[in-house]
Amino acid sequence: MLLAVDCGNTNTVFALWDGDQMIGHWRTSTEWQRTADQYYVWLSTLMNLQGIKAQITDMIISSTVPRVVFNLRVLSDRYFNTRPLVVGKPECALPVDVRVDEGTTVGPDRLVNTVAGYEKYGGDLIVVDFGTATTFDVVAADGAYVGGVIAPGVNLSLEALHHAAAALPHVDISKPQNVIGTNTVACMQSGVFWGYVGLVREICDRIKAESGVPMKVISTGGLAPLFQQTADLFDAYEDDLTMQGLRRIHEHNKDIGNHA
Numbered sequence: 001m002l003l004a005v006d007c008g009n010t011n012t013v014f015a016l017w018d019g020d021q022m023i024g025h026w027r028t029s030t031e032w033q034r035t036a037d038q039y040y041v042w043l044s045t046l047m048n049l050q051g052i053k054a055q056i057t058d059m060i061i062s063s064t065v066p067r068v069v070f071n072l073r074v075l076s077d078r079y080f081n082t083r084p085l086v087v088g089k090p091e092c093a094l095p096v097d098v099r100v101d102e103g104t105t106v107g108p109d110r111l112v113n114t115v116a117g118y119e120k121y122g123g124d125l126i127v128v129d130f131g132t133a134t135t136f137d138v139v140a141a142d143g144a145y146v147g148g149v150i151a152p153g154v155n156l157s158l159e160a161l162h163h164a165a166a167a168l169p170h171v172d173i174s175k176p177q178n179v180i181g182t183n184t185v186a187c188m189q190s191g192v193f194w195g196y197v198g199l200v201r202e203i204c205d206r207i208k209a210e211s212g213v214p215m216k217v218i219s220t221g222g223l224a225p226l227f228q229q230t231a232d233l234f235d236a237y238e239d240d241l242t243m244q245g246l247r248r249i250h251e252h253n254k255d256i257g258n259h260a
């Protein structure tokens with residue numbers, strides 16, 4: 001079975017794949033100090049609790065935090081006796097072209113999202129991911145990754161207000177009743193919530209205009225449903241796009257006989 005690991009700047013998600021069936025997924029905070037032994041104790045405890053008996057033979061990692069990869073490699077080597085595929089490393093092949101400026105390193109999560117989006121929806125696609133950052137990634141007709149947009153994440157924007165202004169409290173995102181807030185929290189929620197609705201709409205419109213072809217927009221990430229409830233921003237929502245992409249990239253490397 002395949003263990004797929006997606007390390008974001010805030011959270012790390014592990015998913016267990018049996019072929020194209022995801023049989024479990026678990027989330028922890030991203031901490032580069034966490035050791036291979038700690039990962040293993042945590043993972044095996046959760047698997048036991050859920051009665052999952054799995055023989056993990058393969059591992060694939062996408063990490064936006066370079067220093068966590070070391071301990072995940074040790075986990076793979078020590079406990080699963082396999083060398084992991086690491087997205088973005090030369091030995092990990094992608095099933096699509098990447099057409100960006102020479103010398104640019106695209107975040108592996110962004111590439112992985114587009115691979116999954118293309119597999120399910122085909123090309124001429126925009127993938128929006130609401131993580132630590134809000135990213136927009138563009139897939140051409142042939143599936144190639146052709147670039148995108150990085151905007152500050154929703155929670156990051158709220159945190160930035162709280163940190164920079166002495167009188168602004170910590171606030172969780174939610175959909176405000178009105179645009180005109182009549183207390184501090186409502187004003188902050190309005191600014192970030194409606195500001196984001198506008199940001200997403202404007203960026204997608206401009207990507208479509210610049211591309212000159214009709215495009216589908218799909219969203220992923222914890223906060224996407226909150227925005228979709230309100231405004232018709234996306235054609236579809238996928239809750240585990242990054243994990244689907246990791247499974248697909250692993251399969252591609254097997255198909256071409258590439259063993260990390």
Ligand SMILES: Nc1ncnc2c1ncn2[C@@H]1O[C@H](COP(=O)(O)OP(=O)(O)OP(=O)(O)O)[C@@H](O)[C@H]1O
Nearest residue numbers: 008009010011130131132133172173221222223226
């Ligand atoms: N209504 C909500 N308000 C606040 N947070 C929410 C809400 N719904 C979901 N979330 C949060 O969204 C997060 C899931 O987001 P996701 O995994 O896409 O990105 P992340 O883990 O924050 O970022 P990264 O992948 O960059 O580490 C979870 O931590 C969850 O707590």
Ligand SMILES: CC(C)(CO)[C@@H](O)C(=O)NCCC(=O)O
Nearest residue numbers: 064105106107108109110133150
């Ligand atoms: C933009 C983030 C932080 C989103 O997770 C990540 O994809 C990243 O660190 N990217 C590196 C730079 C780039 O994608 O161009």
Ligand SMILES: [K+]
Nearest residue numbers: 008109131242
């Ligand atoms: K993510």
